Amino acid sequence: MNAPLASPPSVKTTCPYCGVGCGVKATPDGRGGALVEGDHDHPANLGRLCSKGAALGETLGLETRLLHPLVRGADGVLARASWDTALDRIAGDLRDIIDRHGPQAVAFYLSGQLLTEDYYAANKLAKGFLGTANVDTNSRLCMSSSVAGHKRGFGSDTVPGSYEDLDRADLIVLTGSNTAWCHPVLFRRMEAARKARGTKLVVIDPRRTDTGAEADLFLPLAHGTDALLFSGLLVHLAQSPAFDATYVEAHTTGFAEALAAARAVAPDAETTARACGLAVEDVERFFALFTETQRTVTCYSQGVNQSAVGTDKVNAILNCHLATGRIGREGMGPFSLTGQPNAMGGREVGGLANQLAAHMGFSPTEVDRVRRFWGAPHMAEHEGLKAVDMFAAIGRGEIKALWVMGTNPAVSLPEADGVRTALEGLELFVLSENVQANDTAACRPHVMLPAAAWGEKDGTVTNSERRISRQRPFLPRPGEVRPDWWALKGVAQRLGFGDAFAWQGPADIFREHAALSGFENDGTRDFDISAFAGLTETAYEDITPVQWPLPAGGAEGTSRLFADGGYFTPDRRARFVVPKPVAAASAGGDFPLLLNTGRIRDQWHTMTRTGLAPRLGAHIPAPFVAVHPDDAAPLGLATGMLAEVSSAHGRAVLEVVVDSGQQRGTLFAPIHWSHANSSDGRVGALVHAVTDPVSGQPDAKATPAALAPYAAPFEGFVLARRPMALPEGVWWARAALEGGYGWRIAGRMGPQDWAQWVTAEGPADVAELSDTPSGLYRAAAFDADGRLDFAVFIGAAGQRVAWDALKGLLASEVSAADRRLVLSGRRAGANAACGPLVCACFGVPKDTILAAIREGAADAAAVGARLKAGTNCGSCLPEIRKLILEAKAPA
Ligand SMILES: Nc1nc2c(c(=O)[nH]1)N[C@H]1C(S)=C(S)[C@@H](COP(=O)(O)OP(=O)(O)OC[C@H]3O[C@@H](n4cnc5c(=O)[nH]c(N)nc54)[C@H](O)[C@@H]3O)O[C@H]1N2
Ligand SMILES: Nc1nc2c(c(=O)[nH]1)N[C@H]1C(S)=C(S)[C@@H](COP(=O)(O)OP(=O)(O)OC[C@H]3O[C@@H](n4cnc5c(=O)[nH]c(N)nc54)[C@H](O)[C@@H]3O)O[C@H]1N2
Numbered sequence: 001m002n003a004p005l006a007s008p009p010s011v012k013t014t015c016p017y018c019g020v021g022c023g024v025k026a027t028p029d030g031r032g033g034a035l036v037e038g039d040h041d042h043p044a045n046l047g048r049l050c051s052k053g054a055a056l057g058e059t060l061g062l063e064t065r066l067l068h069p070l071v072r073g074a075d076g077v078l079a080r081a082s083w084d085t086a087l088d089r090i091a092g093d094l095r096d097i098i099d100r101h102g103p104q105a106v107a108f109y110l111s112g113q114l115l116t117e118d119y120y121a122a123n124k125l126a127k128g129f130l131g132t133a134n135v136d137t138n139s140r141l142c143m144s145s146s147v148a149g150h151k152r153g154f155g156s157d158t159v160p161g162s163y164e165d166l167d168r169a170d171l172i173v174l175t176g177s178n179t180a181w182c183h184p185v186l187f188r189r190m191e192a193a194r195k196a197r198g199t200k201l202v203v204i205d206p207r208r209t210d211t212g213a214e215a216d217l218f219l220p221l222a223h224g225t226d227a228l229l230f231s232g233l234l235v236h237l238a239q240s241p242a243f244d245a246t247y248v249e250a251h252t253t254g255f256a257e258a259l260a261a262a263r264a265v266a267p268d269a270e271t272t273a274r275a276c277g278l279a280v281e282d283v284e285r286f287f288a289l290f291t292e293t294q295r296t297v298t299c300y301s302q303g304v305n306q307s308a309v310g311t312d313k314v315n316a317i318l319n320c321h322l323a324t325g326r327i328g329r330e331g332m333g334p335f336s337l338t339g340q341p342n343a344m345g346g347r348e349v350g351g352l353a354n355q356l357a358a359h360m361g362f363s364p365t366e367v368d369r370v371r372r373f374w375g376a377p378h379m380a381e382h383e384g385l386k387a388v389d390m391f392a393a394i395g396r397g398e399i400k401a402l403w404v405m406g407t408n409p410a411v412s413l414p415e416a417d418g419v420r421t422a423l424e425g426l427e428l429f430v431l432s433e434n435v436q437a438n439d440t441a442a443c444r445p446h447v448m449l450p451a452a453a454w455g456e457k458d459g460t461v462t463n464s465e466r467r468i469s470r471q472r473p474f475l476p477r478p479g480e481v482r483p484d485w486w487a488l489k490g491v492a493q494r495l496g497f498g499d500a501f502a503w504q505g506p507a508d509i510f511r512e513h514a515a516l517s518g519f520e521n522d523g524t525r526d527f528d529i530s531a532f533a534g535l536t537e538t539a540y541e542d543i544t545p546v547q548w549p550l551p552a553g554g555a556e557g558t559s560r561l562f563a564d565g566g567y568f569t570p571d572r573r574a575r576f577v578v579p580k581p582v583a584a585a586s587a588g589g590d591f592p593l594l595l596n597t598g599r600i601r602d603q604w605h606t607m608t609r610t611g612l613a614p615r616l617g618a619h620i621p622a623p624f625v626a627v628h629p630d631d632a633a634p635l636g637l638a639t640g641m642l643a644e645v646s647s648a649h650g651r652a653v654l655e656v657v658v659d660s661g662q663q664r665g666t667l668f669a670p671i672h673w674s675h676a677n678s679s680d681g682r683v684g685a686l687v688h689a690v691t692d693p694v695s696g697q698p699d700a701k702a703t704p705a706a707l708a709p710y711a712a713p714f715e716g717f718v719l720a721r722r723p724m725a726l727p728e729g730v731w732w733a734r735a736a737l738e739g740g741y742g743w744r745i746a747g748r749m750g751p752q753d754w755a756q757w758v759t760a761e762g763p764a765d766v767a768e769l770s771d772t773p774s775g776l777y778r779a780a781a782f783d784a785d786g787r788l789d790f791a792v793f794i795g796a797a798g799q800r801v802a803w804d805a806l807k808g809l810l811a812s813e814v815s816a817a818d819r820r821l822v823l824s825g826r827r828a829g830a831n832a833a834c835g836p837l838v839c840a841c842f843g844v845p846k847d848t849i850l851a852a853i854r855e856g857a858a859d860a861a862a863v864g865a866r867l868k869a870g871t872n873c874g875s876c877l878p879e880i881r882k883l884i885l886e887a888k889a890p891a
């Protein structure tokens with residue numbers, strides 16, 4: 001295996017988080033860490049990074065990493081084992097299960113966070129050599145409606161445009177995308193275009209997000225009605241000068257049917273507005289802007305994809321761009337923003353159960369072509385089960401063996417409690433992970449394999465604009481950590497398929513993948529990177545970011561497709577698709593509210609990495625539910641209280657945030673908290689497993705739910721230098737702090753109970769303050785080097801003392817004055833800044849920004865000049881502008 005790398009000055013690689021795919025320059029510090037900066041030469045970000053990318057250096061520690069294989073023995077205990085033992089066990093059990101039950105009893109559940117090479121290896125092993133197409137990926141929950149919509153419309157899964165189109169558009173429509181938080185660097189590019197050329201921004205989202213707050217026009221449509229809105233737009237466009245009869249005539253089919261169907265449901269702005277729950281003037285203004293503006297880009301993400309009608313939503317959007325011929329030309333086009341760093345690469349290698357490698361499907365010709373290319377003995381000939389159906393089959397005991405790689409399904413799949421039960425019933429459950437502990441690792445895997453993590457991984461990823469970039473290692477692999485492809489190869493060899501998996505490194509896999517993309521292609525498949533089929537090791541090492549397709553003989557990538565037609569349907573024409581009629585998503589009965597779920601600015605998914613960075617945890621430290629004031633008031637709920645959210649499938653207890661940006665009757669909760677970092681914050685348990693009939697993507701945005709106050713007479717916090725187990729029955733949420741951890745806690749445990757717990761679990765030498773009648777209990781202890789070691793603060797609900805003043809004491813030596821003051825919750829002299837962190841880069845909290853605004857800072861630039869807030873990555877600029885607007889607004 002690789003020798004530890006000599007520490008080079010700096011290595012160019014790609015950010016492991018979102019699908020923007022920013023280039024990163026990492027300079028190892030020689031102590032296992034690295035300085036991380038934006039790469040000015042990378043075309044995706046031109047040097048910019050968002051708050052998450054900028055904090056990557058804080059997430060490289062090894063404390064939480066899985067460093068050695070673990071195998072469950074006959075005694076039921078998961079114990080350290082050699083790689084040989086682990087791989088022998090997997091191969092032996094797979095062979096046995098296939099012998100007894102056939103290949104369909106084996107499944108893989110993969111991830112858009114794997115490198116293309118790892119992903120390719122898993123698909124080849126499963127679909128070509130084990131003979132099972134039960135290979136699906138978390139991209140099913142993420143991009144599959146876009147994939148299905150693209151295939152229906154274009155005949156191929158092609159994103160036709162480039163990020164440059166965002167710089168050169170005059171109108172950007174964002175629908176179902178909280179771009180300011182989820183694709184922040186693209187949002188920076190949009191802001192730059194607004195400044196440079198006056199680009200208008202329309203945001204379509206049921207709730208007013210930070211992205212919506214920035215819009216020229218914000219359309220708070222009713223959940224699930226996007227296809228109606230875009231059908232109304234199609235009707236409007238058809239009778240406007242924007243209609244491009246020449247393009248429609250030359251390059252498309254099905255326009256007349258699509259128009260007739262759109263007229264039936266959305267004949268005019270008024271009907272459309274009513275159906276979508278919007279104001280007529282707003283819909284008219286949207287239609288007029290779209291009609292007038294040639295250079296229009298429509299970006300969409302999970303508000304479109306994660307829907308029971310997601311594929312129809314995608315096609316309704318594509319229809320409008322096809323009708324105006326605004327596709328594949330500078331500054332225009334439909335643009336699916338991918339979520340994960342390699343969502344696109346996974347689609348290239350056929351990570352989804354209904355795809356084969358290199359954008360091929362399961363037609364007999366394609367199956368045969370892949371079989372011949374691979375020399376595959378057991379080629380899967382039919383589509384496999386999509387994620388939700390796959391886990392249902394596991395639950396029913398039909399699938400006996402599952403290999404999970406790079407995803408945390410016990411948190412992120414809908415009806416997640418059922419997923420946990422299903423995992424625990426498997427005969428063979430293999431989990432390839434970077435971390436030792438998460439909710440999926442708690443579901444009794446038989447084998448855990450330590451996978452190389454970002455900074456160690458070596459391969460390629462493809463971003464939202466089809467741009468392939470290298471992820472290069474800049475740290476030595478710790479312990480016995482190995483790349484995922486290497487583990488897959490090891491199992492293939494043990495099953496007798498060594499020749500087909502004889503790769504020495506990722507370059508071998510990439511060349512094979514590139515060759516397959518060109519194999520019998522002749523321009524019939526969009527995905528063709530055969531120019532890379534003969535790459536030397538050095539050339540692979542040095543690949544500079546490039547957009548596919550790049551067929552053999554080509555010298556440059558392709559920035560746009562379809563301006564002159566050339567679709568990948570049999571007749572080379574795009575298809576207008578008629579969306580099925582829909583009504584807005586609705587709730588009622590025991591579950592009268594609609595629960596919408598999504599992301600927050602500074603956390604990534606289940607927080608296995610962003611959860612390690614103190615500054616990322618300080619923006620929003622606890623799991624919450626946003627509630628409209630009119631829904632909160634009758635329940636007596638106010639911001640900061642706890643509420644139980646329940647659905648037919650599960651429950652969660654979350655902090656209430658009363659938010660007039662919510663629509664009445666809807667809730668929003670973030671997806672990031674799990675049992676690993678909270679007692680009751682895992683919202684996947686509530687989400688219904690309703691899926692889109694075409695794509696199989698679950699609707700994670702509109703689950704019928706109920707809201708009720710959660711009685712917690714006492715609340716407070718615990719600070720400690722090390723992880724601790726909190727008492728049973730207490731509500732808690734943990735955040736990483738500089739030098740330790742903080743837990744927000746609430747529940748029925750009063751002062752005396754906490755005093756007992758501190759006696760039993762706390763350090764020996766604790767200073768205490770207790771006032772039982774008022775419900776107050778405080779305890780603190782210091783360690784030998786004079787730092788705060790442990791603190792518990794409990795009080796009656798509603799009188800919470802923030803930990804902001806004290807948390808700094810975990811990381812620095814405490815002065816005698818502070819020691820005396822600690823139980824008062826204050827710090828000597830310091831006007832310790834309080835409140836949530838707005839600027840993660842410079843650590844500027846909300847209160848400090850509000851003070852600057854009060855003192856006259858009138859715009860974001862003035863705030864930046866005083867406090868530096870917002871002047872590095874800019875992710876917090878929308879929030880700063882919102883604070884300024886709120887401060888200016890009459891009370
Ligand atoms: N900070 C951060 N960034 C991320 C991630 C992360 O975990 N954290 N994850 C990455 C991944 S994998 C993904 S997939 C992307 C997701 O990126 P986004 O899709 O932007 O994020 P979400 O918050 O899931 O949902 C977007 C919005 O859809 C809205 N929505 C809900 N229902 C509807 C509807 O019916 N119509 C419309 N028009 N809108 C609706 C929601 O209110 C929400 O504001 O983010 C990527 N970037
Ligand atoms: N309710 C609701 N549910 C959702 C969503 C939603 O909006 N609402 N969004 C959905 C979407 S779009 C997505 S993308 C998913 C994300 O959900 P998940 O994929 O479950 O979330 P992650 O926390 O990113 O999990 C990745 C895991 O893989 C590990 N890992 C990272 N890199 C590697 C690697 O290279 N190899 C291996 N072996 N392991 C690795 C990490 O340690 C982590 O445990 O959630 C989906 N679920």
Ligand code: SF4
Binds near residue numbers: 018183
């Ligand atoms: S926008 Fe942020 S999270 Fe996304 S790739 Fe760039 S730096 Fe990483």
Ligand SMILES: [Mo]
Binds near residue numbers: 141142339
């Ligand atoms: Mo995603």
